[in-house]
Amino acid sequence: MPKEIKIAGNQVASGQRRSINIPVARLYTHTEMTIPVHVLRGKKDGPRLFVCAAIHGDEIVGVEIIRRLLKLKILQRLRGTLIAVPVVNVYGFINNTRYLPDRRDLNRFFPGSQKGSLTSRLANIFMEEIVANSTHGIDLHAGSHHRVNLPHIRACLNNPETKKVAFAFGAPVILNADLRDGSLRQAVEEKDIPMLLYEAGEALRFDEFVVRAGVKGILAVMRSIGMLTSRTIRKSRIQPMVASATSWVRAPGSGILRTQISLGGKITANQKIGEIADPFDEHETAVISPVSGIVIGRMNLPLVHKGDALFHVAGFEDSVAVSESLDDFKEEIGESPTATSLQEPIHQPI
Ligand SMILES: [Zn+2]
CATH class of the missing domain: 3.40.630.10 (Zn peptidases)
Known part of the structure; x- marks a missing residue:
């Protein structure tokens, strides 16, 4: 150097x-x-x-x-x-x-x-x-x-x-x-x-x-x-x-996705985490997660093709501890934007 x-x-x-x-x-x-x-x-x-x-x-x-x-x-x-x-x-x-x-x-x-x-x-x-x-x-x-x-x-x-x-x-x-x-x-x-x-x-x-x-x-x-x-x-x-592994839950069919799983959400293997249907479908296809873990990434656009990556799930040895850590994180970031000296007001969402 x-x-x-x-x-x-x-x-x-x-x-x-x-x-x-x-x-x-x-x-x-x-x-x-x-x-x-x-x-x-x-x-x-x-x-x-x-x-x-x-x-x-x-x-x-x-x-x-x-x-x-x-x-x-x-x-x-x-x-x-x-x-x-x-x-x-x-x-x-x-x-x-x-x-x-x-x-x-x-x-x-x-x-x-x-x-x-x-x-x-x-x-x-x-x-x-x-x-x-x-x-x-x-x-x-x-x-x-x-x-x-x-x-x-x-x-x-x-x-x-x-x-x-x-x-x-x-x-x-x-x-x-x-x-x-x-x-x-x-x-x-x-x-x-x-x-x-x-x-x-x-x-x-x-x-x-x-x-x-x-x-x-x-x-x-x-x-x-x-x-x-x-x-x-x-x-x-x-x-x-530290995540032990990560994997993507993919769309089992094409259509419009509805889900209530949010970022940081905890899911378990075989849990239904969403539904996909096209506008005329009488039968919806369930999105089933093959793995347990925490959702660290997700699709925001609900229009999906079969095989699209919908949820990025990270597996942990102790998912409960991760959930607690996430709660602490939300609290800490909400309270204290830069730890000591933020130079401007935080813009609140409208
Ligand atoms: Zn990038």
């Missing part, structure tokens, strides 16, 4: 806070395209944490999490460096889509290459300019294609440092998720840099609860690695639970 921090040729000195635009391929209108980055370097050296969002351009909730994070006065006492990249896939973000203009998914193309496709080049730029300057990382995502996720962390718990920060984040559920080929998480973990993926909410939507939990989790991670002091950030009382 070089002592200096240099992003796209711009040096960031101790105690400095600056915005940097990393050039990427222009639009075909000749318009310059850049990835905006905000760097806060404390006066004292310490860990270098990148926090990024919108690798999938339609997963916008992380952009709001980063915006709120950057407004916190607590960061004036930062030790080390925070590198915030609110919009990685700038092309997809503009078009409200997950993909790049070449129809590729950025999170399957890391670490990328200098001479590859547009997507591969963008992945390479992120590795060279952001990851190369970092000791830790957090990547913010949301459910895609009308699916909404319960706030949870995906991490490779085999790495002890990753495990430590995964628990520190304070989300109620952790998935010890396999590294997906070509994902940022895989490319970063291969460099032995601990990285978390925060998965919460729904694409193209804001969700106040998800935003609060995200800001709070990032601050808790910063505290756990010594970027913020334990005096300024209170420790979460959430006891995260």
Whole structure:
């Protein structure tokens, strides 16, 4: 790790806070395209944490999490460096889509290459300019294609440092998720840099609860690695639970889905969790869960084809403890948005 921090040729000195635009391929209108980055370097050296969002351009909730994070006065006492990249896939973000203009998914193309496709080049730029300057990382995502996720962390718990920060984040559920080929998480973990993926909410939507939990989790991670002091950030009382397995409950037929199972709901094997019927059906098809567990993701669009993924269910050794942890989590996030110093009023839903 070089002592200096240099992003796209711009040096960031101790105690400095600056915005940097990393050039990427222009639009075909000749318009310059850049990835905006905000760097806060404390006066004292310490860990270098990148926090990024919108690798999938339609997963916008992380952009709001980063915006709120950057407004916190607590960061004036930062030790080390925070590198915030609110919009990685700038092309997809503009078009409200997950993909790049070449129809590729950025999170399957890391670490990328200098001479590859547009997507591969963008992945390479992120590795060279952001990851190369970092000791830790957090990547913010949301459910895609009308699916909404319960706030949870995906991490490779085999790495002890990753495990430590995964628990520190304070989300109620952790998935010890396999590294997906070509994902940022895989490319970063291969460099032995601990990285978390925060998965919460729904694409193209804001969700106040998800935003609060995200800001709070990032601050808790910063505290756990010594970027913020334990005096300024209170420790979460959430006891995260690691899922033993996850699986999808799929639609047994095509039609319109009715269900009363909500996110965080507890279900048992062979329980009826919904009904599917087309508008003229006299007979409804029951959706039966083959597994027990907690619903960590679900379809919001009730129009389904046979085989569509409807509910993402995580299994635990102790589902009752998870339910209790979820209740604590709701209470804690509701009470205390960022643990200490929220700089603006919380917008209540209309
Ligand atoms: Zn995503």
